[in-house]
Amino acid sequence: MQTDGPKTFSAALLAWYDVHHRALPWRVSPQDRAAGVAPDPYRVWLSEIMLQQTTVAVVKAYFEKFIRRWPDVSALAAAPEGEVLAAWAGLGYYARARNLHACAKTVSRLHDGRFPETAAALKALPGVGDYTSAAIAAIAFDEPAPVVDGNVERVVTRLEAIETALPRAKPQIRAKTAELTPPKRPGDFAQAMMDLGATICTPTRPACAICPVRPFCTAARRADPERFPVKEKKKAVPARRGAAFVARRGDGAVFLRRRPGTGMLGGMSEPPTTAWSAHADGATGAAAAPFPAAWAKTGEIEHGFTHFRLTLEVWTADLAGDPPVEGWWSTPADVAGEALPTVMRKVLKAAAGSGSSTGHPSHKTGNSEQEPFHDS
DNA sequence: TACCCGTGGCA
DNA sequence: TTGCCAAGGGT
Structure with a gap:
């Protein structure tokens, strides 16, 4: 026994x-x-x-x-x-x-x-x-x-x-x-x-x-x-679409702003984005940019959130002066320490090294200044 | 109550 | 690829 x-x-x-x-x-x-x-x-x-x-x-x-x-x-x-x-x-x-x-x-x-x-x-x-x-x-x-x-x-x-x-x-x-x-x-x-x-x-x-x-x-x-445990079935998550605008300075800095203090990614930093529409024909493209510049579409990223899947067009432009909107320039040395959520780091990665506009995330080559400097 | 709110790993 | 899951809380 x-x-x-x-x-x-x-x-x-x-x-x-x-x-x-x-x-x-x-x-x-x-x-x-x-x-x-x-x-x-x-x-x-x-x-x-x-x-x-x-x-x-x-x-x-x-x-x-x-x-x-x-x-x-x-x-x-x-x-x-x-x-x-x-x-x-x-x-x-x-x-x-x-x-x-x-x-x-x-x-x-x-x-x-x-x-x-x-x-x-x-x-x-x-x-x-x-x-x-x-x-x-x-x-x-x-x-x-x-x-x-x-x-x-x-x-x-x-x-x-x-x-x-x-x-x-x-x-x-x-x-x-x-x-x-x-x-x-x-x-x-x-x-x-x-x-x-x-x-x-x-x-x-x-x-x-x-x-x-x-x-x-x-x-x-x-x-x-x-x-066990028995669980209720979950609803399928819808898709949303929007655009992100990555403005770059000659020294490689990118322009960031702070999101509203509450709600989705509240208080976190981002390159300016449009609203994320539930409609596939939502406002995207250069016309939806927060300020005029020589915007070029350089890619798309996808990101899964808890209750929707987001596709974000990534638009890039090189700027000579400061944009006429609230925000700050973040140098390459500073970006790692910014309050950037993962989805926005994906956006910046898709924008990096995109001087040739293929949209494929590739390593930086240092020749990313071929767009005409534009606006302020 | 039902919905909103991130991300990464894994079958 | 898609769905599920991980030491949940706020509204």
Whole structure:
């Protein structure tokens, strides 16, 4: 006869986590935690915001960069928003960065630089919702709050073979998670659930054979874990079209402007673009340019957003003077540090080295000044 | 409630 | 190529 495994779900999961937990830059290991090392709420919060809908692999480098540059919440609060957005560029969902900065200022001023210690109080902060408030409360402050992210939804719907489709199943999942969460080590438990979802209870081909909580799992017993979670079908994403206008100066600088502070890519930088029309015949072409110049179409880029696919014509012109619109010249040395979202970096790449107007992204050749200088 | 909001990797 | 998915939140 074999020895009995742990009697409770959380005991089985935590025993597994003690051995197989992932080592992550923002994480205190269960061993260190047991030895009395307290997580830094600032690091927990920063990592949780970055991890919203974003992969661990991508977040690591951004997290290290932010911590080096802004070691505590007051340092982050003191930074200009533009610098935070520039550091965030490429991570996506830029409202997160604006809310991150707003939250840092709130904590720094209203809370004297210390984060609230309950899920309820944390949830009042900008950018901190149901998931993040529970995660911070559990990990940083040992509150047994139910932490439900996409991993937990998958694990729990499989455990219980929940047939209700998401998002309607959320209340049931949350209730079951609350029931499973132990009064001791709630932070390790939450992180263990997420590690389990990320490494064992994966969306496809889950590794049930080595799962530490298989004895508790209904879906594994029925041999159909991949059916869960059941989700509503998503609508097809529409296409939009527009044009971007890259003005270049003799020294290679490009002309940028700042987008409106809210909405799509809010507060981020861009070369001037038209509105992005849902119609294929939307205003594009040189006539749609923000100011007259010898515009030449040098390419097109495509970019997938969450709710539409964008095709952007790329128009290029060389300018002698300053354009009659608000913005600034960004030299080749400065472009890397601009708050340019990925879609706009694609535009600049498509415009670079386009003096011969084929539109094919090719490396710079240094002969990009053959268009007549024009206008001002 | 349903929709808005980025990006990159992978089957 | 297309769709799905990743430690969701705001409105």
